[in-house]
Amino acid sequence: xxxxxxxxxxxxxxxxxxxDGAMLRAALPHSSANFRRAIIxxxxxxxxTTSQDARAYRDRIVAAVPDGHDFSPLxxxxxxxxxxxxxxxxxxxxxxxxxxxxxxxxATTNSDRGVRDIDHVMPVLERMALLGIPLCVHGEVTDPxxxxxxxxxxxxxxxxRRLCERVPELRIVMEHxxxxxxxxxxxxxxxxxxxxxxxxHLVINRNAMLVGGIRPHYYCLPVAKREKHRVxxxxxxxxxxxxxxxxxxxxxxxxxxxxxxCGCAGMxxxxxxxxxxxxxxxxxxxxxxxxxxxxxxGAAFYRLAPNEERIRLVKKTMPFDVSAKIDTGEGMLxxxxxxxxxxxxxxxxxxxxxxxxxxxxxx
Numbered sequence: 059x060x061x062x063x064x065x066x067x068x069x070x071x072x073x074x075x076x077x078d079g080a081m082l083r084a085a086l087p088h089s090s091a092n093f094r095r096a097i098i099x100x101x102x103x104x105x106x107t108t109s110q111d112a113r114a115y116r117d118r119i120v121a122a123v124p125d126g127h128d129f130s131p132l133x134x135x136x137x138x139x140x141x142x143x144x145x146x147x148x149x150x151x152x153x154x155x156x157x158x159x160x161x162x163x164x165a166t167t168n169s170d171r172g173v174r175d176i177d178h179v180m181p182v183l184e185r186m187a188l189l190g191i192p193l194c195v196h197g198e199v200t201d202p203x204x205x206x207x208x209x210x211x212x213x214x215x216x217x218x219r220r221l222c223e224r225v226p227e228l229r230i231v232m233e234h235x236x237x238x239x240x241x242x243x244x245x246x247x248x249x250x251x252x253x254x255x256x257x258x259h260l261v262i263n264r265n266a267m268l269v270g271g272i273r274p275h276y277y278c279l280p281v282a283k284r285e286k287h288r289v290x291x292x293x294x295x296x297x298x299x300x301x302x303x304x305x306x307x308x309x310x311x312x313x314x315x316x317x318x319x320c321g322c323a324g325m326x327x328x329x330x331x332x333x334x335x336x337x338x339x340x341x342x343x344x345x346x347x348x349x350x351x352x353x354x355x356g357a358a359f360y361r362l363a364p365n366e367e368r369i370r371l372v373k374k375t376m377p378f379d380v381s382a383k384i385d386t387g388e389g390m391l392x393x394x395x396x397x398x399x400x401x402x403x404x405x406x407x408x409x410x411x412x413x414x415x416x417x418x419x420x421x
Contacts, residue, residue: 062373064336064345064402068365069352071096071331073194073233073254073305075324076119076131078102080387083122085310088328090129092404094365097194097305098131100159105136105171109149116154128367132156132360134194138171139178143185150191156360157192157231158182162213164200166279167309167323176221183221187228192360194231197240198280207264210280211239218243222251231359234259234307236280238290244301245294252359254305255295255351257334258325261396263288274316275392278309279323295351296344303356306331312389327394330380334394336371336402370408378403 074096076086089096098119100106106115112133119131133155135146141158149155160179161172173179186193198209199216222228232240232253244253258278263285267276276282294302308331309324316322327334332352339348357364377399384391 060372060374061401063405064348064371064373065368066349066371067353068094068367068369069304069332070094070356070365071306071308071328072231072303072356072360073097073099073256073307074328075099075101075307075309076122077310078115078118081310081312081391082118084384084386084388084391085308085326085328086119086122086129087124087127089306089308090123090127091406092328092332092369094128094367095130095132095362097157097360098133100134100136101161101167101169105138106134107136107138107141107171109135109145109154111135112149112155134159136161136171137173137179137182137193139173139175141179141182143182146182146191147185147189150189155191157194158186159194159196161196162198162200162217165196165198165209169196176217180224183225183228187225190229190361192229192231194233196280197232197235206281207283210235210237214239214243222247226250229359231305233305234280235291236283237287241290241294245299247301249301252301252303252355253294254307254356255291255302256305256307257327257331257338258282258307258394258396259288260292260295260338261288261334266397274318274321275325275395277316277321277323278307278325281323292338292342296339296342296347298347298350300350300355300358302351303354303359304331304335304352305356310386310391312386313383313392314389316392325394326384326391329393330378330396330400332369332371332404333378333380333400333402334396336373337396337398337400340402368408370405371402372405373402375401377401
């Protein structure tokens, strides 16, 4: 039985990992079924560091999109200390890439070739500021003397503030922020600073990973923090501030690589992101802000038109059934479990008139 519905412009995902090969073919359909566009992360092995790499990777992604899915990958380049400013400029001006990704070396999965000294990439960052190219930042320091739960706050103070002083016109997306310090920094900064929020950081705190035993499928980077930080993220998501928008950071790894002595960071949230978000926004009394968060704010920051197509979410009395395991050909893949029942279902058969009003809620 249906108890409510929500009609939204089709959303975009402003931070997505789709991997390559068999994992790409297994994971991508769960994003392309729901999202019209996605910023694609470049941390493959080897990483996507040049325009030639980005073009080849984009072609592999497009070839993996299932028939009937309308999906556009928005490519990024992995910033290294040898990145060529001219290659970046050409790739952006021809529409091949939409952003550059900054990984501090060693901060997360496949980030070993990331930036160790920000001074070495200043020519690239200065060119990006002139052209309006967004810099997507994994905002954590990697100093061994800094507690892992403090890495984001220290990055803001030690790196981000100084970078913004040196290149004040640079457009920056703080990806997957996890702290109230991150929320406050974005809130107080100029319009050139924005942030993505993930569904899993809106749902869990660090207890999910640590209480009652180590739960590797709740391990991600940045790690989930204390409850006060989760509360701050949720408030930011529903506040109606255009500088906060959805980036799932959906990051598939085979179970064998998660459930090991040195497990990989990442959660595969693509199949149930929209159901989780509807649940969270309803809990926060902010369903009327879900469309802005998922479908409008990110497009505006990336200077793209919002999608005209509409989607429909239906709230039912029976929980939304998401398969807990997916066979990828590289091993089984576990879907993110929010720890509660999901009653908001994406309606895969819904087709709306483009002129139909969005953000329409019925109960």
